Amino acid sequence: MTEVLIYGSAGYTGRLCAEEFVSSGLRPVLGGRDGAVHALAARLDLKAAVFDLSDPREIERQLKGVRLLLNLSGQFLTTQKLLIEACLASGTHYVDLAGEVEDTSNAFTFDERARRANIMIMPGAGFNVAPSDIAAGIAKNRLPDANELVIALATDGGVSRGTLKGMLSHIEHAGHRRVDGVLVAARPAETELDFQVGGRRFRAVYDPWLGDLFTAGVSTGIPNISTYSAFPWLAVAMMKGRLLWLRDLILNHLLPLLPEGSSARQLRHGRTYVLAVASNGRVEERVALTGPEAYRFTVLCLREIARAVLSGKWSPGFQTPALYGRELLEGMEDVTWD
Structure with a gap:
């Protein structure tokens, strides 16, 4: 029986995850599409499983006997379906880092089948969703009749090429806001929010792509949800449809020249800031925390x-990180409740 298989382990986040698991005493199998997985597995003295996602039967064969699959391979709208289908057939729990509305809602379509197969499906297991989903769940528990939720995020640290490419590719496109339980169209940076966490003040803009718009709707049942993120001013300008020539220059020419991800110093000293505010129109419940650098937090x-x-702590079907509550974050280094 293989305990954990990390698919996408040769990527920036995948390597960080593999190294952290080994240092914590876990012995995952490292999976991916190419031979770079073998080099990483040899360095960490782990087993490797190299396979692409072109053959569903081969994916299922590779997952036979695996208890948990961590999908860290991007383009989740594509990889989710193929890997979840194989997990349903092999009885393997599925967790990924999908952090946008389309990705998390796509995973939800497998809920009923996952319940029948007695496996758990959990997208959004990284920084972009997990701590904010947990904070939102705490706020909802404190204010059961809450009908509005605001989530705000800020980070100090770097960004991986994959994350930057994904963000820039649709940075001016419309996203969502949850209104009366329904996802409606919303523009990026259409509103602003000033907030404070951990003694720091931030100015954030509306972030219409965050997976919390879907996951927090499931985990809290709150019908009205807005999500904000603190972005650099250049990103905000692009979100508003300006400086898109610079976006194209970065995507088409400069991206390979940028660092692969956060530097060692940024991983050690970077910080993240999470705020969830639930309201019933009369009373607010504020839950805030600071954590390690975003990739480290992930x-x-x-x-x-x-x-x-x-x-053995899991529930069948589609679940969000709020399933584990505050206890999940209590076991982590450098997490402080504000």
Whole structure:
């Protein structure tokens, strides 16, 4: 029986995750599409499983006997379907880092089948969803009749090429806002929010793509949800449809010249800031926390979720990180409740 298989382990986040798992005493199998997986597996003294996603039968064969699959390979709208189908057939729990509305809602379409197969499907297991989903769940528990939820995020640190490419490719496109339980169209940066966490003040703009717009709707049932992120001014300008020539220059020419991800110093010293405010129109409940750098936070979330699943703490069907509540974050380094 293989405990954990990390697919996409040769990518920036995948390597960080593999290294963290090994340092924590876990021995995952490293999976991916190309031979770079073998080099990483050899360095960490782990087994490797190289396979692409072109043959559903081969995916299912590779997952036979695997208890938990961590999908860290991007383009989740494509990889989710193929890997979840194989997990349903092999009885493997599925967790990924999908952090946008379309990705998380796509995973939800497998809920009923996952319940019948007695496996758990959990997207949004990284920084972009997990801590904010947990904070939102705490706020809802404190204010059961809340009908509005605001989530705000800020980070100090770097960004991976994959994340930057994904963000820039649709940075001026419309996204969503949850209104009366329904996702409606919303423009990026259409409104602003000033907020404070951990003694720091931030100015954020409306972020219409965050997966919390879907996942928090499931985990809290709150009908009206807005999501904000603090972005650099250049990104905000692009979100408003300006400086798109610079966006194209970065995507078409400059991206390969940028660092692969956060530097070692940024991983050590970067910080993240999460705020969830639930309201019933008369009273507000504010839940805030600071955490480690975003990519570091992501691999810690994956580590703790993997430990929970392997110890039998999981529920069948589609689940969000709020399933584990505050306890999931309590086991992490450098997480402070504000």
